[in-house]
Amino acid sequence: MFLDFAQNLARIGGSVSLDWFARHDLAVEQKSDDSPVTIADKATEAAIRREISQRFPDHAILGEEQGGTLGDHTYQWVIDPIDGTKTFIRGVPLYTTLIALLREGEPVVGVIYAPATGEMVSAALGHGARDERGRAVKVSSTTALKDAWFATTDPADLYKRDPRLSTGLLEHCLAARTWADAYGYMLLARGAIDIMTDPVMSPWDIAPLGVIVREAGGVFCNLQGESPAIGTSALACATVELQRAVLALGKPEA
Template identity: 45%
Template sequence: MTVPGYRHDLDLATRLADAADAITTARFRALDLAVERKPDRTPVTDADTAVEDAIREVLGAERPGDDVAGEERGGTVGATGRAWVVDPIDGTKNFLRGVPVWATLIALVEDGSPVVGMISAPLLGRRWWAALGEGAWGRDAAGERRLSVSAVSSLEDAYVSTTDLGSWTEHHSRERYLAFVDACWESRAFGDFWQHCLVAEGALDVAAECIVNPWDVAAAQIIVTEAGGRFTDLGGQARYDGGSALSTNGLVHDAALTLLRT
């Protein structure tokens, strides 16, 4: 399903996701789950580090020339070359509280842009993936299908997902957040990876985050854009490392940016 240049990379991303799912599902709701806090006060579990270490081991053996940047072990992505960007468990707070909405996020970035994305949420029974030029795909209990964004063309008809109000107050603008939500038809806070995947599926029309790290959205960017949508930071730049994220069906993107820009 992918272009020849990325077929083997997507196959590898699939195997990495399979390995991650085996670790995370075994540790979910484990009574001996070890939890620590990072300097930014966000939690990290032994499952987070185990997944990233397993992914790095495979990449070291199969793609020794590629860089790796992960949430737990660090690393950087250069403006040129290839780098794998990994979030071992996106939604760690859900994971440690027993909420099944979390996923492993894997992206291949080439010359600064994501070209392969894989998001696997085993407790939801869902997986989403994409490769440059070959569309976005998803799999659930009903089978595998190609993804396409919605055709909603007005914010007043848009179904939107954002993050909690406190984040917008601290990192962006409470007033802009409220103006944006008030302009839309309906709002929810699915959060993290899931809201961007729902945009790619056409179930949502907009997903907005005022603060993100590169590993949070690198895979989401290629999946949303390959589904026909648009992905930028809140400044309107089409980048995954701008510190914020806005994914839409494309038709309502400019209107959303106008309301969210400070």
């Protein structure tokens, strides 16, 4: 029930954002943290919140634009109406809508939906991960860095924050790609890439990712190798072998 509802929420939100996508009259504002926000972000979150409040009025909600607080709620929805607002503003169709449901603080449902392409990956704890057509998705079987494709949302930011890891990935992996945001985690869950990482994540950025990656057979942690329910950095890998190799790249040499 919850997974079907979450998928529907993502599609409802996506239809709102598409009304504003690639429009030349889209006004852009700067938030207090200097990140951009548009009327599309606000309208998309408002539409999703309305649906949740009507269906589950006793559930808590945390969203990027209207706020809220993570807590020990029995059920809490976490929303990123447009993950990749900068991508959205530039007219690149790889932005996504993110929906997560937390039960007592633990993510149990996750959805990544790309409205402009129609692609989706979603998962419920213990039930596997599926695409927009209901087909099971699975991570790749890659185990060696030399065979791995990796992606990160902003290569310059990764280098600034963790130059050792950034350089190691570029030197040892087979290929590197970007235009990522949550779309990169969708690609990893589908087996199209093997490593995805971001050094800084907000709760709404990361909430649905772990359950999706793990249900697709991958591993998910932060850049310290820990697996908190909701972290502040992300490392998704197709296999444990890749995870160990990537974490080793970021460690100082003895």
